[in-house]
Amino acid sequence: MKRASIIMIVGALCLLGLFAFPLWNIMLGAPQYPDPLGMNIHITGIQGVSEFDLQNIDGLNHYIGMKTIPKADEMWEFNVFPIVIIGMVLLGVLLGILGYLGKIDYRYFLGWFLLMSILGIMGMYDFNLWLTDYGSNLDPHAIIKVINEDGTPMTYKPPLFGYKKLLNFDVSSIPATGAWLMFVGMALTVVAFLVGWKSTGSHSSHQNHKLATS
């Protein structure tokens, strides 16, 4: 159980990577942008991959009537997400310590994982809502209006995950370093659960065996 608790603590601490590395990365390439434009979505705000990418993305988007990319203080998420992450790290570390001291058992580790997964899914859902709004809530005075084959106005929502062609742009959207660290951290808490389960489980099976032979 001690080993499991240490793995739990390490797993929870991996989430701190989100403060150093971006969570998500969206790249936009086109023939006239041989060096693609890109944005890194951090839990604290959005940054350009290169210094002036955000300005240049906004410059392009104004033709199709998209809003400018929000600043950190324009979205509540960038205030709440860091607090949630810090909270989950503290909770995870606390559970690890309590496990180490033998105050709680391994099932709490899985509980943390489930809670984190629910929060993560909620985060992704929120992120997707924002992308949808960003890509489809267009200025009615936009100078370029593209109509889909079915007659509906084209939206410019980047994919939540993966690749999509938007007009002349190749758009890719993939988790970035911070997210990978988070996934690793979450996986470690599952490992912590399994290790904890196994150590207690083998202990009990040993006892069972003893019982059977006595």
Add this chain to the structure above:
Amino acid sequence: MKKYSLYLVAILGSVLFLSGCGDQNGKASSNGALASNNAEKVYVAPGEHDEFYAFMSGGYSGNVAVYGLPSGRMFKEIPVFSQFPTNGYGYSEETKPMLETSFGFIPADDSHHPDISQTNGELDGRWLFINGNNTPRIARIDLKTFETAEIIEVPNSAGNHSSSYITENSEYVVAGTRFSVPIPQRDMPIKDYKGNFKGALSFISVEPETGSMDIKFQLIMPGFNYDLSHPGRGKSHGWFFFTTYNTEEANSLLEVNASQNDKDFIAAVNWKKIEEYVENGGGTMVPANYTHNVYSDETHSATSTMKKEVLTVDPTKVPGAIFFMPTPKSPHGVDVNPTGDYIVGNGKLSADLTVFSFDKMIAAIDGKKFDGEAYGLPILKFEDVLAGQVKSGGLGPLHTEFDGQGNAYTTFFISSEVVKWKVGTWEVIDRKPTFYSVGHCMIPGGNSRKPFGKYLVSMNKITKDRYLPTGPELEHSAQLYDISGDKMELIYDFPTHGEPHYAAAIPASILAPKSQKIYKLAENEHPFATKNVSDARIVHDGNEVHVYMAMIRSHFTPDNIEGIKVGDKVYFHITNHEQDFDVPHGFMMIGQKNSGLLIMPGQTKTSVWEPKQEGVWPFYCTDFCSALHQEMQGYVRVSPAKSNIDLSWSLGE
């Protein structure tokens, strides 16, 4: 096709050329498999980049043109000593000071010899220097931005031809005078030239961090013509070599009178010794009048200051610093090989090349073996300093470059060819014709300790049948030779702009990563910049109107201006708010008398417009910038001089 050179040869009655080159056939190599092989060698596929940047002087265009090698594609023309309507250089208020001289505003010159800055004798790709030949000037081009960053005028000089070569750590760029003149200039009979005219060799220091130039000293030499120069390198670092002609000091019909002496001189100048002399307080500060023009990437503006004195050095006051080496038949080019051991003097009226040994020169100096003196300066004995002669069989040798593998390549103007020979044995290895009348040749890094001996470019004066006729004048022709094998291979020719005298080239791998893509708007310190769109405004000051304008795809802020009156002088100070590579915007205004502007991302430029007629007059962006480029426009309403319409401006109202 051969008729022209044969004709010249016939006139000169040269048997040498006929026997040496009679079997040349320039078009032989353009047949069959060889030709397609050559096509592959120069082909740079779409999207791929050239291996070298070549900077070719534009001669009477006053500019520098940048070409890719091996493709021969022209990338860019850099305005230096001339106005350039393409982007407003020399027309915009910010760049007009670059062309100020002590003679006033001079928007033309004759640019000759570019040279790239060096560190430890190797190209470092920081700056390119080039001389203005006519109104003596030296310019420094910043190779981050490919813009002219500084121009210094050279007083006491005339025909700034033996320039602008640099020493191996870019300590100095030299500006040697071709014409000797009275120093200081004064009213005197021309026939009294001899003994009274002087030749100034100026050593311009280059500040190691910024590149900033300053004339450290001028050597006031005897009244010869100082034709070309080259720095020593390696062991001969610290010396500079200048060819002379007209050691006769004739002042009329020089084609005859300056060709009487069998030998003129190469002047060997120990600049380190003179530097030491100057640093110990030597030399005489004399009154002078010359401009120093500096462009700033922060203010996007140039300033011109007038300098009032210059330090001159009488060479006879610095014993052991200057020696003359007699060199046959009016030497033109003087070139030092990469190791610095040999100095090649090319007598342009001779068939042979004269090669001096630096070691022998030092030994002769140490042994004080002099053959008289000229104006108090010792003349070395020809035989004492001679390393060897290249019996070339060509006629009219001009310039020599080196490949870094112990071979030299000399151009021959009269016999129109490049001759490859071996340094040390002086034997001729190969020769190839040029089309036609070649001046300089250039090997990338050829003026350094580390030549990149893969290509040679010959710069030809006459083009004749090489290209489709386009009227009586054709652009000059450059020819590209593959020199990687034993034999030179002519693989390509391409037209050049103006009259390319000389060129300097550097691997793209050194320059391309340093290239600046935009100017940061946040770092724009132009006094009239509009860094925030909300600061766009118009200020009236007497009859001067200052329009603070911003531009971004695809509009100007403001785009409607009223309250301008006939007789006003309207300054459009326009700031480009783009921060994206290669997205300049242009500005032209109906009736604008100077030039349009091309404004780089993050940059501010100013154009003056003086309305003479009432009306509503449009302006627009000239550089196709987006799908809505045509919509990037605006109007200025011009009212009668006495009207009381208030100044107003708007966008989107």
